Amino acid sequence: MRRMHVYTPTGYEGSSNKRYPVLYLNHGAGDSDEGWVATGHANLILDNLIAAGKARPMIVVMPFGHTPERPGVARFENTDFGTDLTDEIIPIIDGRFRTLKGPRNRAMAGLSMGGTHTLHFGLTRPDLFGAIGVFSIGLINGAADVPAFEAAHDAVLRERARDKTLIYLAVGKEDILNAKVPPTRKMREDYHLALVYRETGGGHDWFNWRDYLADFAPRLFR
Numbered sequence: 746m747r748r749m750h751v752y753t754p755t756g757y758e759g760s761s762n763k764r765y766p767v768l769y770l771n772h773g774a775g776d777s778d779e780g781w782v783a784t785g786h787a788n789l790i791l792d793n794l795i796a797a798g799k800a801r802p803m804i805v806v807m808p809f810g811h812t813p814e815r816p817g818v819a820r821f822e823n824t825d826f827g828t829d830l831t832d833e834i835i836p837i838i839d840g841r842f843r844t845l846k847g848p849r850n851r852a853m854a855g856l857s858m859g860g861t862h863t864l865h866f867g868l869t870r871p872d873l874f875g876a877i878g879v880f881s882i883g884l885i886n887g888a889a890d891v892p893a894f895e896a897a898h899d900a901v902l903r904e905r906a907r908d909k910t911l912i913y914l915a916v917g918k919e920d921i922l923n924a925k926v927p928p929t930r931k932m933r934e935d936y937h938l939a940l941v942y943r944e945t946g947g948g949h950d951w952f953n954w955r956d957y958l959a960d961f962a963p964r965l966f967r
Contacts, residue, residue: 788805861885
């Protein structure tokens, strides 16, 4: 059994017919589904953006990203979360909440490990997700991973480029994982992706991740 937090915008409970787009927002290694609310204040960030008319009202799903360890499989190489996401989480959300379906109405983002989840299980699934947000990480082995990733997902990356899908990539200059980001960013040049890149001050911390969410969310579902 694994848990998830679900944010609904102001007015959701008062309307019986209106449907909303969905952002799947993922936490980092060592954290939980509570992180984006307890420390990241995602609910307050979205409340304020929506109230100011800067972001479209949306549902935000924050799932628990740690699946049971597999012997001999590194944490960042475990694909079980991707299976959870497609086979369990999305059907539950679409079944229990008033969602708008389809990739134009479904985005995915995450910080650190959650950013890796987003690259592997969101960017590679244009049939499920439109806009993609990756905070404070790139492909986990940096430049060593790029050729294999491009070879495995060539058709998908070409589709993303053709559709001009928003791909948002942000990292701090002092971030301990900063070096992972430039090789992933290079895919923009390789495929002419519609990539928005931000390099800010600061490190691998919530000061940046809250800022990145506040910058990313207004770009969604427009």
